Amino acid sequence: MMRSCCSYFLAFALWVTYATSSFSSLSYANRDSTLAYDLVITNARIVDGSGNPWFRADLGIKDGRIARIGRIDPSQASKTIDARGQIVAPGFIDVHTHVESIYSLPAAENFVRMGVTTLVTGNCGSSSTDVGQFLGRIKEKPLAVNLSTLIAHGSVRRQAMGSDDREPTPDETKKMEALVEQGMKDGAVGLSTGLIYVPGTYAKTDEITNLARIVARYGGLYATHMRNEGEKVGDAIRESIQIGEQAGLPVEISHFKISSKKMWGQTPMTIGLVRDARARGLMVTVDQYVYTASSTSLDSRMPTWLRAGGFEEGKKRLADKATRERVVKEMKEGLKRSGFKDYSYAMVASYQPDPSFNGKSIAEITKQVRSKGDVTNQIEQILTMYEAGGAGMVYHGMNEDDVQRIMREPFTMIASDSGVREVNESVPHPRGYGNNARVLGRYVRELHLLSLEDAIRKMTSLPAQTFGFRDRGLVREGFAADLVIFDEKVVVDKATFEKPHQYPAGISYVLVNGGLVLANDQMTSERPGQALRRSGS
Ligand SMILES: [Zn+2]
Numbered sequence: 001m002m003r004s005c006c007s008y009f010l011a012f013a014l015w016v017t018y019a020t021s022s023f024s025s026l027s028y029a030n031r032d033s034t035l036a037y038d039l040v041i042t043n044a045r046i047v048d049g050s051g052n053p054w055f056r057a058d059l060g061i062k063d064g065r066i067a068r069i070g071r072i073d074p075s076q077a078s079k080t081i082d083a084r085g086q087i088v089a090p091g092f093i094d095v096h097t098h099v100e101s102i103y104s105l106p107a108a109e110n111f112v113r114m115g116v117t118t119l120v121t122g123n124c125g126s127s128s129t130d131v132g133q134f135l136g137r138i139k140e141k142p143l144a145v146n147l148s149t150l151i152a153h154g155s156v157r158r159q160a161m162g163s164d165d166r167e168p169t170p171d172e173t174k175k176m177e178a179l180v181e182q183g184m185k186d187g188a189v190g191l192s193t194g195l196i197y198v199p200g201t202y203a204k205t206d207e208i209t210n211l212a213r214i215v216a217r218y219g220g221l222y223a224t225h226m227r228n229e230g231e232k233v234g235d236a237i238r239e240s241i242q243i244g245e246q247a248g249l250p251v252e253i254s255h256f257k258i259s260s261k262k263m264w265g266q267t268p269m270t271i272g273l274v275r276d277a278r279a280r281g282l283m284v285t286v287d288q289y290v291y292t293a294s295s296t297s298l299d300s301r302m303p304t305w306l307r308a309g310g311f312e313e314g315k316k317r318l319a320d321k322a323t324r325e326r327v328v329k330e331m332k333e334g335l336k337r338s339g340f341k342d343y344s345y346a347m348v349a350s351y352q353p354d355p356s357f358n359g360k361s362i363a364e365i366t367k368q369v370r371s372k373g374d375v376t377n378q379i380e381q382i383l384t385m386y387e388a389g390g391a392g393m394v395y396h397g398m399n400e401d402d403v404q405r406i407m408r409e410p411f412t413m414i415a416s417d418s419g420v421r422e423v424n425e426s427v428p429h430p431r432g433y434g435n436n437a438r439v440l441g442r443y444v445r446e447l448h449l450l451s452l453e454d455a456i457r458k459m460t461s462l463p464a465q466t467f468g469f470r471d472r473g474l475v476r477e478g479f480a481a482d483l484v485i486f487d488e489k490v491v492v493d494k495a496t497f498e499k500p501h502q503y504p505a506g507i508s509y510v511l512v513n514g515g516l517v518l519a520n521d522q523m524t525s526e527r528p529g530q531a532l533r534r535s536g537s
Contacts, residue, residue, distance in 0.1 A: 026509075026519055038064050038514060041485070044088035048475040049460035051453050059088065061481045064514035064528070069477055079511060083485050090473050091482030091512065092436050093463040096223075096254050096287050096415035098123060101302030102136075103141045109523055110421040111145055113503040114436040115484035117512045117531065118146040120467055123254055123417075124225040125154030125194025129179055130507075132186035135531035142527035144517040146482070147264035148467070150192040150223055151183030153211060154240050163199045165308035168207065176226055180211045181218075187533025189467050190220035190249075195227035195236075197297075201304045212247035220534060221283075221466065223252040225297045230338050237273045241284055250283035254419050254468060256406050257398055259294055261339030264399040270439075271409055278411065285466050287415035288406050290438050292398040293497065295349060295417070295429035298391040298448025301382060303330050315387050319390035324383070331379045340397070343378045345495070350426035351391040359427040359498065393428050394497065404449055413462045414439050414455070423501050430500040434493025437504030441492035452488055468535050485509035 046069070047054045048117040060068035060077065074080040090272070092115045099121040102108060111119060121127065127149055128134035136151060153176075160175035161168050180191060180420065186436055191212055194200045212222050222244055226236035237253065244251035253274070258266055277284045299307060299314070307314045317323050343362035351357040359366050366381040367373035384390050406412055418432030436459055443449040450458075464473025471479045484507060491506030510518035515528030 006084075022028060027080050027082070028078060033075055034144050035037075035042055036060065037067060037072070039079045039081065040072050040074050040077040041081045041083050041088060042074055043082055043084040044070070044485075045083075045086065045219060046475050047087055047089045047453050047456045049090040049464075049473050051457040051461070053453055054087070059304055059475070059483075061511070061514045064481055066477055066479050066481050067310070069192060075092075081485065083509075084289065086485050086508070087452070087488050087489065088475070088483055088485050089115075090460040090475055091115065091415075091484050092459040092477075092508065093118040093120075093467070093469065093473055094414075094415050094436075095120040095252070095413060095463045095467055096123050096289075097121050098125050098126070098417070098419045099147070100126070100128060100148065102143060102420050103137055105420040105422065106141055106143045106527060107517075107523060108143065108420050110418070110432050110503070111416075112517050112523065113507060114434065115435060115510060116145065116487060116509060117484070118148065118472060120148045120150065120189060120510040122150035122152050122188070123192050123194075125152045125192055125197055125200040127155050127192065129155050129159050129183070131183040131188045135187055138529065140529045143529035144527050145255055145512055146472075146528045146532050147529060148532040149187055150190050151180055151215075153191060153193045153198055153203065153208060156180055156183075156211075157199045157203065157379040161199075163308065163310040165199075165202045165305065165311075165420050167204065173207075173210070176211060177214060180214050182218055184215055184218035184534070187531070188220060189532075189534045190223055190252075191215040191424035192223045192225075192254075194225040196225065196300055196304070197302065198307045198310065201227070202308070205243065209243050209246050212243050212249055216247050216249035218534065219468070221250040222247065223254055225254045229257055230263055233258060233260075233263060233266070233270055234273065237270055241273070241277045241282060244284065245282055250285070250466065251277075252489045253284070253286040255415070256286035256288050256412065257294065258335070259395065259397040261397065262337065263339075264402060267402040269404040271405065274409075274411065283466070285411045285413065285462070286406070286409070286430070287413045287463075288445060289417050289431040289435050290407060291414060291429070291431055292400055293394050293429065294398065295392070295394045295395040295431070298382060298393050299386055300393075301331065301334075301346070302386065303327060311390070316410060318387060320381060327383065328379050330375060331382070332375060335375065339398075342375050343382070345396045347427075349386060349392040349394050349395040349428050353388045355426070357391070392426065392428070394427075403511050404443075407443060407449060408446065411462075412458060413466065414459045415463070419536070421501070428500050430493070430495035433495035433500055433502060434504055437491050437507065438493035440486070440488065441504075441506070445488065445491075450523065457477065469532060470535055481511055481514035483509070483511040
């Protein structure tokens with residue numbers, strides 16, 4: 001026992017001294033198809049995604065898979081990455097994205113540069129309703145990253161019955177059921193809802209439970225942007241859990257947060273509801289982006305009844321003076337209930353009729369374009385902007401203590417809620433450029449809120465386990481070679497609310513299915529991404 005232990009350490013000592021470079025570097029030898037590996041990563045400090053402490057080993061990659069973990073002679077491969085001084089981890093899996101437009105930006109650079117190798121889209125009730133076609137496009141339009149999708153209740157409901165504020169007829173229910181079932185057959189990983197958005201907001205709990213039962217039969221999960229993240233967040237969590245319990249499927253609560261100032265500090269209660277459900281044997285997990293601001297549409301501030309039937313209908317209703325007054329009154333009351341004194345917490349991310357509004361708050365804009373800047377005028381400004389087509393917004397509505405308390409929970413995964421970003425287009429939320437790097441730089445290295453190993457687990461094996469990616473999310477022989485190489489002492493997010501279009505630092509290599517999509521800090525032209533369909537479909 002003692003002897004084998006000592007010889008192990010002797011071998012270990014010899015092995016760590018044989019590397020000479022202190023920086024990672026990529027080198028090529030002669031290509032030779034008889035070689036055991038396509039690529040060898042040497043001197044890696046591996047954080048394997050399980051949460052276990054790091055260990056040192058070489059990785060041999062062959063045909064897109066991790067073929068061997070151990071000590072490997074680099075001459076066994078045509079390519080070598082010396083990862084000395086760096087961390088090698090499984091590629092990050094971002095389970096909460098909105099990348100329906102990814103085929104127009106197939107490099108998905110903002111994700112790759114955060115170390116993300118797999119995306120789950122179709123969140124918040126909005127997805128393609130033809131999952132087979134959506135995932136199948138990857139054949140003609142290869143992507144840098146792996147792509148997976150949920151089938152979304154809101155999109156299905158809209159296709160079946162428009163944007164009406166009513167219950168579906170039996171025929172419409174059948175149509176929705178058929179669309180959801182087809183989506184699952186085509187490989188969706190679950191059902192998503194967006195219960196603050198039109199038309200998802202008009203659905204009662206039973207309508208969702210009924211569709212979730214179909215999803216349960218196919219082994220999918222239920223991912224929800226809940227009905228409320230403010231004053232009624234507790235009720236909303238209970239509704240989500242109830243749907244999972246009655247339909248018999250796991251529940252993923254999307255972008256878990258408290259977004260009403262009045263409710264700040266209530267995370268022990270909201271987290272407690274999830275813990276209690278888990279203690280009862282229910283599979284409930286959450287995801288989170290690590291900022292104190294959210295981002296969604298401008299009309300999410302407006303009453304849902306106003307928006308029934310869609311945008312044109314809402315605009316028509318607003319033309320009526322009495323209706324408009326009622327809207328202003330309700331919005332004032334809502335603002336007061338949430339604890340914000342005015343709309344200075346609401347920043348414009350993108351407003352097409354006047355891009356000079358981008359990056360400014362509703363309070364600032366109101367002062368600029370109207371003579372008075374009081375709350376009534378701010379609400380009138382919001383309504384005017386809605387009538388002109390609406391806007392994308394960033395809302396500074398959260399509290400850092402709540403963000404941190406949620407992050408520490410073992411069932412919380414890290415997800416961006418972002419789309420694919422085009423550099424310098426509008427002033428979007430920085431989460432799409434910085435989320436994963438921010439966890440590693442700020443919350444691991446600077447604040448010691450999480451260990452490196454636990455942070456990686458929240459970005460890799462936990463999302464893989466929850467969404468059913470059985471051969472990803474861990475560094476294991478036989479698993480897909482989705483990997484990220486970064487310097488734990490350097491990794492940092494650079495994107496800010498003022499200047500969001502900045503990539504993180506410290507992430508130097510990203511591999512997707514063994515293909516190098518980021519090498520030596522540079523994007524490559526490789527597009528090795530795969531469509532990930534629910535296991536068994
Ligand atoms: Zn959402």
